[in-house]
Amino acid sequence: MKSDSLFLGLLVALIGAVLVATSWAYPALPGQAYGAGTMPRVVGSGGVLLGLVLIFQGWRQGASRQRFALGAWARDRRGLGVLSVLLAAVVYILAADLVGFIPVASTVLIALMLIGRVQAVTAVITALVASVLVYVVFSRFLLVPLPRGPVESLLW
């Protein structure tokens, strides 16, 4: 998703303005002019300035250019691939605590590999071996408390 300088400038200036506007809500150090609001004000003002420069650049380039251009990938199967990566992470975040690491990680792996057109058998074997291996190494040896479910309880 490519936007032109005008839109990018508007966005940056807007975020900058929000930072400046909200900065006044944060208290200064007692007896001082500076505090938690100072930095948001400085960064925000910088953002507004930067946004104005970008808007100027975009305005000079003229309106002939497209405001937004989606890459060619977004229109075919590849767009699905990009979305599935995000979806996989969301599924992991939501489900791992409920069902445990191995089932969720292997499901996510199988799904992503199938979307990448890996052969089903290869995908299933790789996914299962990898998720069990990662679980054992990180949870058992490196003491990272990866989410445990019924499958993990079978291991030890």
Add this chain to the structure above:
Amino acid sequence: MLGQALSIVAQPDVLLTVFLAGCFGMFVGAIPGLTASMATALLVPITFFMDPVPAIASIVAATGMAIFAGDIAGTLMRMPGTPASAAYVEDAHRLSQAGRANEALGACLFFSAIGGILGTLVLSFAAPQLAEIALKFSSFEYFWLVMLGLSSAVFVSAGSPILGLVSLFIGLSASLVGQDNPSGAARYTFGSIELLAGIQFIPAMIGLFALSEIMRSYTKRSVDARIPPVKGPIFRPQFALLRRYPKQTLRGASVGTLIGALPGAGADIAAWVSYAISKKFSRQPEKFGTGHVEGLVEAGSSNNGAVSGAWIPALVFGIPGDTITAIVIGVMFVKGLNPGPMVFIQQPEMIYAIFMVFVLANLMMLPIGWVAIHAAGRLLSAPQRIQMPLILVFCMVGSFAINNSPAGIIIMLAFGVLGFLMEENEIPLAPAILGLVLGPMIEKHFITSMIKADGNLLTFFERPIAAGLGIATLLLWAIPLIRMLTRHRRGVTTS
């Protein structure tokens, strides 16, 4: 005393620990999505079962190796392992695309080791003196130093400085989140308890660099693309490079050690400042960012020089300079070695033993690194459609393991989308991560300085070192502006 120190180090258990920890660091660091800080953090519980010297040796070895190993994924896949290696990831990656991965990785390895060893030599001979100087740094000097690091990231890297500034703006805005500010107010946390501690930079970095790269791999027409395996000699080209760039190597290592010695400054600023210096004094500055090895040599040795330099405040005063030294100071206290001025008087043999371990770890990095380059090169050349899903799982585990909290994965996801959109719009990623890491530091020193100066900005230039750093920073800002104006004027006259 050196003999005593040597007898502590030259024990089979110490040597074996250094070797095993080195392999562990290499393994963790080489996997995209897992980082050097994570390797260190994961090692801590294991060190509880060790004697003091092997315990510290294991962490030193694992860290050094993991930092180098991060360059492997950086070079081959453009997923740098640390903010510091983001300084030269573009050059390294382009070299590997041009079929010169062996040269690029060899340079990362070889000059990291040289930087580390030179840094350790400085550390052994001049730690107390350097620490004295570092203590004289006030908030003004720190403010300008951080500004210099950030400005280098924006103006030195290839691409448009305006888009570099957009990236920095994103990073600095993200760094505002949390309670780590002068009044301790919960800023932009939207009621979330997880956000009180701010946005963790490691998951953010994994998202920006690794997750966005995974997403990008799915936009390519052929998901079957493979990374070419690393071919050719690793070390042989390095001797020629050392002969060609001796000044750059030394300058990188010394600038790195000096910046590393400043508590809190660390390898991230050092690598960027060295990359900028290298470009400024290079005979071919136009080649930087296009796959030129010179910046790699200087920033690579600076990076590891700074890692060694960071031990100066850590050992002399017990002030940790970064996450890794902070973890080690914790381990030292547990082991009854209390870092601080007295440790040099009470247990000098221990300190010298630790210095020897540094040298040993840097030397051992060469053979283990050689094996790792070949092994990782082969592993990472598996088809991307199998590899990318696996890397995603590592990214999620790596983001989770930093605080053992799913919030890390959410941060990674958010920054992954952000990084993907930034790349689509040709906004460089590195200034954003540097802004996020250094944001709290610049805020602290800026506010302290403003209060001290009573709002008078000229005071920022009153102390000599601060003035020098300040002028260097302003020059960095002025050069692109002047260039833009002259280009504009030339455009007007020709039209």
